[in-house]
Amino acid sequence: MTAHTKGSGTTWVGRSIRRLEDPALVTGRGRFTADLTATHWVRFVRSAVAAGRIETITAPPGTSIITAADLKALKPIRPMLHKFNYVPVGQPILADGVVRFTGEPIAAVFAAAKDEAEDLSDQVEVDITETAALVDGRDALADGAPLVHSEAAGNVIVEGEITTPGFGDVWKSAHHVIRVDARSYRQNATPMEARAGHAVYDAATGRVTLTCTTQMPHLTRTAIADIIGMPEHDLRVVAPDVGGGFGQKMSLAPEYVLLVWLARRLRSSVAWTEDRRENLIAAFHSRDQHVELEGAFDKNAKLIALSADIVANIGAYSCFPTTCGVEPLMALAELPGPYDVQAYHCRSRGVLTHTCPMAPYRGVSRPVITFVLERLMDKAAAAFGIEPTEIRRRNLIDSFPYTSATGLVFDDGTYQQTMEMAIKAIDLASFRRRQNQARDRGRYLGIGFATFSERTGYGSPAFAARGMEITPGWETVNLTIDPSGFVEARIGSSPHGQGLRTTLAQIIADEIGIDPQHIKIVHGDTDRAPYGWGTFASRSLVICGGASLLAARKMRAKLLRIASHLLEASLGDIQLKAGSAQVIGTDRAIPIAALARAAYHQTHIFKGDIEPGLSETGSYDPPGTFSNACHVAVVDVDVETGRVAVEKFLVAEDAGLIINPMIADGQVHGGVAQGIGNALLEEIIYDETGNILTSTLADFLPPTAREIPPIELHHIETLTGNSITKAKGLGEGGAIGAPAAVINALNDALSPFGVSIDEMPATPQRIRAALRDSGKAP
Amino acid sequence: MSSQADITLSINGRDYPIRVEPRRTLADAIREECGQTGTHIGCEHGVCGACTVIVDGEPVRSCLMFAVQAAGKAIRTVEGLANGDEMHPMQRAFMEHHGLQCGFCTPGFLMLAVGVLEREPDISDEDLLDILSSNLCRCTGYQNIIKAVRAAATAMRLP
Numbered sequence: 046m047t048a049h050t051k052g053s054g055t056t057w058v059g060r061s062i063r064r065l066e067d068p069a070l071v072t073g074r075g076r077f078t079a080d081l082t083a084t085h086w087v088r089f090v091r092s093a094v095a096a097g098r099i100e101t102i103t104a105p106p107g108t109s110i111i112t113a114a115d116l117k118a119l120k121p122i123r124p125m126l127h128k129f130n131y132v133p134v135g136q137p138i139l140a141d142g143v144v145r146f147t148g149e150p151i152a153a154v155f156a157a158a159k160d161e162a163e164d165l166s167d168q169v170e171v172d173i174t175e176t177a178a179l180v181d182g183r184d185a186l187a188d189g190a191p192l193v194h195s196e197a198a199g200n201v202i203v204e205g206e207i208t209t210p211g212f213g214d215v216w217k218s219a220h221h222v223i224r225v226d227a228r229s230y231r232q233n234a235t236p237m238e239a240r241a242g243h244a245v246y247d248a249a250t251g252r253v254t255l256t257c258t259t260q261m262p263h264l265t266r267t268a269i270a271d272i273i274g275m276p277e278h279d280l281r282v283v284a285p286d287v288g289g290g291f292g293q294k295m296s297l298a299p300e301y302v303l304l305v306w307l308a309r310r311l312r313s314s315v316a317w318t319e320d321r322r323e324n325l326i327a328a329f330h331s332r333d334q335h336v337e338l339e340g341a342f343d344k345n346a347k348l349i350a351l352s353a354d355i356v357a358n359i360g361a362y363s364c365f366p367t368t369c370g371v372e373p374l375m376a377l378a379e380l381p382g383p384y385d386v387q388a389y390h391c392r393s394r395g396v397l398t399h400t401c402p403m404a405p406y407r408g409v410s411r412p413v414i415t416f417v418l419e420r421l422m423d424k425a426a427a428a429f430g431i432e433p434t435e436i437r438r439r440n441l442i443d444s445f446p447y448t449s450a451t452g453l454v455f456d457d458g459t460y461q462q463t464m465e466m467a468i469k470a471i472d473l474a475s476f477r478r479r480q481n482q483a484r485d486r487g488r489y490l491g492i493g494f495a496t497f498s499e500r501t502g503y504g505s506p507a508f509a510a511r512g513m514e515i516t517p518g519w520e521t522v523n524l525t526i527d528p529s530g531f532v533e534a535r536i537g538s539s540p541h542g543q544g545l546r547t548t549l550a551q552i553i554a555d556e557i558g559i560d561p562q563h564i565k566i567v568h569g570d571t572d573r574a575p576y577g578w579g580t581f582a583s584r585s586l587v588i589c590g591g592a593s594l595l596a597a598r599k600m601r602a603k604l605l606r607i608a609s610h611l612l613e614a615s616l617g618d619i620q621l622k623a624g625s626a627q628v629i630g631t632d633r634a635i636p637i638a639a640l641a642r643a644a645y646h647q648t649h650i651f652k653g654d655i656e657p658g659l660s661e662t663g664s665y666d667p668p669g670t671f672s673n674a675c676h677v678a679v680v681d682v683d684v685e686t687g688r689v690a691v692e693k694f695l696v697a698e699d700a701g702l703i704i705n706p707m708i709a710d711g712q713v714h715g716g717v718a719q720g721i722g723n724a725l726l727e728e729i730i731y732d733e734t735g736n737i738l739t740s741t742l743a744d745f746l747p748p749t750a751r752e753i754p755p756i757e758l759h760h761i762e763t764l765t766g767n768s769i770t771k772a773k774g775l776g777e778g779g780a781i782g783a784p785a786a787v788i789n790a791l792n793d794a795l796s797p798f799g800v801s802i803d804e805m806p807a808t809p810q811r812i813r814a815a816l817r818d819s820g821k822a823p
Numbered sequence: 824m825s826s827q828a829d830i831t832l833s834i835n836g837r838d839y840p841i842r843v844e845p846r847r848t849l850a851d852a853i854r855e856e857c858g859q860t861g862t863h864i865g866c867e868h869g870v871c872g873a874c875t876v877i878v879d880g881e882p883v884r885s886c887l888m889f890a891v892q893a894a895g896k897a898i899r900t901v902e903g904l905a906n907g908d909e910m911h912p913m914q915r916a917f918m919e920h921h922g923l924q925c926g927f928c929t930p931g932f933l934m935l936a937v938g939v940l941e942r943e944p945d946i947s948d949e950d951l952l953d954i955l956s957s958n959l960c961r962c963t964g965y966q967n968i969i970k971a972v973r974a975a976a977t978a979m980r981l982p
Contacts, residue, residue, distance in 0.1 A: 063918055069916040070926030071933065073861020073901035080860035159855075160844075237865050237873060237961050238927040288863070288927025289961050321866040542925030542962050707921045711963060715924060718964030742870035742959065749956035750965040779964075 057551040057561055058770075061707035064547045065561065075286040078241035079255050083316035085689050087307065088162035088301060090169045091327060092144035095178035095399040095735020096191075099142055102152055103170045110169065111153040111307065112563075113141035120272045122297055128512025129205040131370060132197040134397070136362035138272070138299045138306075144173060145193055145361035146401050147735055148410055152667035155315060158699040176731035178399040182358030183335060185396045193361055202359060202474040203370045203395040205377040210448050215350045219341030223334035223425045227803040229413040229569070231333040231358070231729040234406040238288020242301045243316040244308035253308050260295040261579030262539055264515070266571050268297050269305050280305065287541030291719070292405035293329050294541070295581045296364040322740045330402030330729055332805075333358040334372065336417045338380075339386075346429040348422075348440045350388035351450075353380055357396040357410075360402040366515045369395050369403055374511050375410040378451045379563065382418050383460045383498045383673060384440045384752065389450035399438040399735045405581065407716065407780040412723060413805075415497045419785035420803055423493075423792065433789065434468055437496050455498065455671045456767045463697040464496050464675040465478030466759050471677050471695050484797065489684055490692075491794025495676040495785035501700075501774025502587025502767075503669030517755035518577035519666035520589040524596040525641050526659040528645040530638025532559055534596070535567045537577010538589035543776065544708040545585055549593045551704055552770060556597035557604060558621030559637060575662070583634035583672075583774030586704060588665055590768045595663030606655055607640045670767040674698035674776050676717070676782035678790040684798070684822050687809030689725055689791050694783070698757040699774035709775060710758055716779015717756050722748040723780065724787035728806050798822050830894035834859055835903025836933070843890045850874040852890035853900060861901040861930050872958030875938075876900050877932040882938030901930035904937065912978035913937050913971075923972035924962030930977075931958050936972045944980050948973065 069075050069482035090102075090110075104110045121135030134624055140151045140777050151171055179185040179193065185200040193200055221344040242257040245536040258267050262282040270277040287294065300317055307315045319328065334357045356375050359369035377393040426436040441460040448454050473492070480490045500507075505518025523535040529811050534553060538545060545568070550561035577589070601621060612633055619626050627634040641659055643650060650659045677695040682688070701735050703709045726746040730738045739745040764771040791812070792802055800815040816822035832839045832849075834857055841856040843876070848867075852860030853859050853876065862885060869887040876885045877899040885893075904911040913933050916922065923929040932955070939946065939954050951972060960968060 064921065066926070067918040067923060068910075070929055071901075071910070071917050072905055073859070073930055075926050076860075077860075077863065077927065079864070080854075082855075233849075235961060236924070236927075237871060237959065238863070239865075286926060289925040291961070321868065321871075437909055544924070710838050711924060711967060712922045714964035714966045715962045716964075719961070742866050743868070747959055747961060749959060750952055750969060751956040753965050756964060756966055 054579060057554040058704050061705055062547065062551065063707065064544050065550060066544060066546050072731045077238060077286050077288060078243055078258050079318045080420050081256060081316060083243055083314040085155045085157065085313060086159040086162045087153050087155045087304065087313060087315055087317040089150040090141060090154060090166050090171060091323070092147055092149045092151055092173065094144065094173055094175050095147045097144055097173040097175040099140060099151065100172040100174055105165065105168045106155070108165050109155045111139065111303065113137055113139045116306070118274065119302065122272065122299060122365050124363050124368040125514040126203065126370050126512050127514060129203050129370060129374060130503055131203045131368065134194040134197060134202065134363055136299060138302045146399055147737055148323065148401060150299060152286065153307070154162040155307065158204060158267055159318070180398060180400060180733060180735050182333065182356045182388050182396040183396060185398045186356065192613065193399060194428045197397055200397040201394050202363065202397050203373060205374055206392045207377060207451060208390045209388055212350060212388045212390050216341050219349060220344040221342045221428060223340045223342065223421055223428060225338045225417055225420045225424060227336045227417040228418060229332050229334045229339065229805050231330050232406065232723055232727045232747060233330055233729055234291035234293035235323055235745070235772055236289030236291055236293060239319040239321055240294065240298055241318045242304045244304040245314035246308045246312045248312060252279045252281060253305050254281045254283060254361040255301060255305050256285055257301050258294050259284045260290040260539055260571055260581050263537060263576050264578065265297060265301065268365055269302050274301050282571045284539050290541050291407040292409065292581060295579060296329055296404040297387055321742060325729065325745055326737045327365060327401055330360060330401045331403055331406030331441050332413055332438070332723065333403060334413045336413065338417050338421055340421045340425060342425055346425060346431060346436050346439055346574060347708065348384055348386045351381055351386055353391040355391065355393040357395050358398050358400065358403065360398060360400045362402045362406040364402050366494060367405060368513065370511060371405050372410040374401060374743035376414050378453065379411060379500065380414045380418065381450050382415060383442055383496055385442045387450050400731060402538055407719060408777045411781045412784050415495060415781050416788055417740065417786040419495045419789055423789050424801065433494050434464060437464055437494065441496060447703045456765045457763050458498065458671055458673040458694035459494045459699045459761045460496060460673050462761060463673060466761070467675040467695055467697040470697065470757065470759055476679065478728055489682045489794040491680050491682065491790040492794065493786045493788065493790030493793055495789065497674060497782050499583065499672040499674070499775065499778040500779055501583035501670055501672050502580040502667055504666040505675040519662045519664050520592045521575040521662060522589060522592040522596045523575050523660065523662045523811065524600050526600070526641045528642050530641045532564045533567055534564060534593060535574045536589050537575050538585040539569045540577040540585060541549070541580060543585060543712065545578060545704065548586055548704045548708060549590060552590055552593050553597040554639050556594065556601045572737065575702055583776040586772050587670065587770070587774050588667060590704070591665035591667060592663040594770050595665055596661045598661065600659065603655065603659065603661065604637060604640055605705040607644055608635060610651055611635055611640065611643060660724050665769065668767050670765045670773045672698065672700040672773040672778055674778050674782055676786040677690060680787065680794055682791050682812070684816055688813035689807065691754045693722055693754050695757045697800050698778060699761040699763050701765050701768060702762055702771035703760065704772055712776050713758055713779045714756050716777060717783045718748055718753045720780045720783020721753060721787055721795055723805060724784040725806050725808070726752065728808065744793040789815045828891050830891055832857060832890065832893060832898060833896065834898045834900055845889065845891055847890045848886050849888040849890045849893045850885035853885060859900050859902050863927055863930055865928065870959070872935060873928050873931040875934045875958060877938040880938070880942065882935045896927050899934070901933055904933060911937065913975040916971040916975035916978065920971035920974060922963065922965045922968045928958060928960045932960065932968055936975065940976050940979055944976070
């Protein structure tokens, strides 16, 4: 095993090498789906209303138009969950008789040019008899509410409930009960590249190649083949350069199914490029939850019991493959977070409404439950008259493995240590002095802490525990050295900005003694990559990295055996380094390329001892591991306007062994920025009829460079036994902790007014409303 | 069918005689009629800046300009930044400082920053931050974009 001596230069792992992805992307040579041209351009006609019956669809004469009537042979999108009273509902590829959300595709028009298709789509008249629309999750639960799907009584599509044994007795023993009634409004992941798809039929083979902006090419292939009823081998799915995903691109878009179907029907090429309005109204939404949380504390401010009721507004349909259970059920399992509390009651429901379907978005539910739980801890700290950090000190888990009230097993982590590190780095005591001085001058500064866990790299048992019919978990890597000595690793993950081509090459390089520059990572093409699950849930570096390591170890063993024959040296005396196999302590060496040539062209040398060729496969299905972090936000709130300026943001995190520090830091930066946007700015707003009011980037507001302060990072590297590379995932943590830290900070700033803002985003309007209601503000 | 206009776009020093409808945006014309797909389209309503190109020395959002308005003007796109195999200091700085992740917004940021620094080589950090807040990035949290542009500003000032 190679020694990991970070920064020493003796291993590739641990070094901030430049990304292998970058040269193409900075020179305009990246290849994105929308760069492809097609014979036919598709434009979707979308519902202008949230709920209703489609009476007629009328297109100008000669228009090429597809409606549900043409798609009778297609199955609906109908993901399945076998637990938690899940009610399977189907989503037609095009609305069939009824519409259930504003933006739902009703018809597809196609023409020879993109703008021609757009013009035609504007002339399609859809006559809809509107019916009552449900927009809010709680309204959908009311007696007599209309049903979004007749099969889901009371509009509840999934419901989980946990009560730990003896919960009632613990609750009764409480010294103090603290309550938070919190609301997380609807958000959109907003990758800078909206969705796009391009399907081309090959007349020679009858196959279709679908190029699309997906995070999971193989599952897209399986799903579309199932829906259309075509052989899976007749479909190739390619994810080229993908301009961000953040979860929005891991769920199956019905639009892609239509493209494949249409390419087969026309025996031609068809393309669709989503515009930003479509993305904001009809790609997937997230984070729409009501959470009522109560915490019971003993007299020492120790949390002894938690009770929660969660309503997640999952929209009109259930997303494939995770199902809409992904948010409410993750909340159910992970709400207690990093705190030592064994008495837990929670009911968590997913509720159907006439809104855009909900799907995973970076952090999935944890940005919301962390925000609510961290509000609870801060409110409890205030009630006990202690610092927010002190109440966390008394409650954070500190002994591992720790088994949570819901049965999750936390591996080694540094919950207390990262918080202490953050307190020291931010200098909490001096901040409090500065805060008091500022208040005397009528300026309101605040500090907010969030301590949390980030469950990452979990294997198939974690998904099976949710009752998912499809249990992603493992990844496979096929590592090949060709006769010319070139190394290629084909992977099932599908990175789209995470720098995985670089980090996997670093992991492999250390094993086989070849520079990462010379290791090509092949991904995002179902014809070339082994079946795999894609990139989501902070999984790829842990799982695909683990599979890469296993494949590379096998490759290393084989290279050593070949070298042993050719160098006539014993295995233990040979090292692979700088592209050569060397007999240690001598000048005898042979290039790895020569070993490769021999493995294919000179196999008689090995007298049957060694199988021909150099191709090794590794698969990895890990138990899962928890990263952890403490986030700190320092804010300045203008009480007259409600504007919140984040002055500084600090992260102390532990994601195990860092493979490439530069890339790891970049992941945290990006997550924190999204979290700040989620906390203060970003909101999809429906009016009471279900029409979306935020359909441009001037209304839905991702943060700019002006809203994001300098982010200071500190790392601890706890080497876990739950990941063979010793790396934990960290793709989502930034987005999980930041909303809680920011909202705690603004509440800390506003503590003189006795308000508690328990909504996210905490917009100026909401802050001003709370201040006005307090009667103490200007 | 609406009327068509015959125009010539000059992109990175090369002339592209094209026929477009007057309503054709410069962004679409650059990508589709001229085949230069390095310029990306992120919102088509002038907010995200992914489509930023330099027209007669000024960074502009090419989704807010019609192709016919750019006829005869000198257009520069990301494809023209490098000099053969030698990358522009801004491109090198983005790689060195990890100023990109998915790379979709990157061409827009590169052209914005190059355009501004060519005009104002000694721009203050504060003004630079204002300029960079014209464009959206969803991956990097802007930390390393700011770092990269500051580093490139220094490199571009060197003789």
